Amino acid sequence: TxxxxxxxxxxxxxxxxxxxxxxxxxxxxxxxxxxxxxxxxxxxxxxxxxxxxxxxxxxxxxxxxxxxxxxxxxxxVATAMQLAATDEICSYIAADASPNYIDLKSRITEASRRVVAAHIRLFESDGKA
Structure with a gap:
C-alpha cells in the first residue's frame, strides 16, 4: 500500500x-x-x-x-480456521469407518473454536469484548 x-x-x-x-x-x-x-x-x-x-x-x-x-x-485468520477444520475432518474420517454429520459438525466447530481462541489470546484481545 x-x-x-x-x-x-x-x-x-x-x-x-x-x-x-x-x-x-x-x-x-x-x-x-x-x-x-x-x-x-x-x-x-x-x-x-x-x-x-x-x-x-x-x-x-x-x-x-x-x-x-x-x-x-x-x-x-480464516485460512487458519479452515486448515484446522480440514485436519479435523481428515482425522475423524480416518478414525471412524462410519462417520456421521452431527459428530463431524461438532468436531469442526470445536477445532475452529480452538483456533479462534488461540488467536484472541495471541492478539491480547481476550476479555475485551
Missing part, C-alpha cells in the same frame, strides 16, 4: 478503516511472510484510522505483535 494513495483514498471515501497490503496475502502461505512494518508505521502515522490485516494466517507471533502495536485493529 502506498502511503500517499492511502491518505487520498481515505480523504475521498471517508473510510473509517483501511485494509492494507504490507507483504501479506490471502490464503495459505508457502513460507512465513515478511511484513513491511516500517510501511505500516508510515500508513498509521499518516492516516490515524484503524487498519486491517487481511491474510493473517501464517504470520509470525512477532509480526502479529508488531502489527497490533502499529495500527492494525482487525486481523483476518
Amino acid at each position: 502506498d502511503v500517499g494513495e492511502s491518505a487520498r483514498f481515505i480523504a475521498e471515501t471517508g473510510a473509517d478503516a483501511l485494509a492494507i497490503a504490507i507483504g501479506n496475502l490471502h490464503g495459505r502461505y508457502i513460507a512465513t511472510p515478511r511484513l513491511n512494518i516500517g510501511r505500516l508505521r508510515e500508513i498509521d502515522a499518516r492516516n490515524g484510522i484503524p487498519l486491517v490485516l487481511h491474510g493473517g494466517s501464517g504470520t509470525s507471533e512477532e509480526d502479529f505483535k508488531s502489527c497490533i502495536g502499529n495500527g492494525i485493529c482487525k486481523i483476518n
Whole structure:
C-alpha cells in the first residue's frame, strides 16, 4: 500500500478503516511472510484510522505483535480456521469407518473454536469484548 494513495483514498471515501497490503496475502502461505512494518508505521502515522490485516494466517507471533502495536485493529485468520477444520475432518474420517454429520459438525466447530481462541489470546484481545 502506498502511503500517499492511502491518505487520498481515505480523504475521498471517508473510510473509517483501511485494509492494507504490507507483504501479506490471502490464503495459505508457502513460507512465513515478511511484513513491511516500517510501511505500516508510515500508513498509521499518516492516516490515524484503524487498519486491517487481511491474510493473517501464517504470520509470525512477532509480526502479529508488531502489527497490533502499529495500527492494525482487525486481523483476518480464516485460512487458519479452515486448515484446522480440514485436519479435523481428515482425522475423524480416518478414525471412524462410519462417520456421521452431527459428530463431524461438532468436531469442526470445536477445532475452529480452538483456533479462534488461540488467536484472541495471541492478539491480547481476550476479555475485551
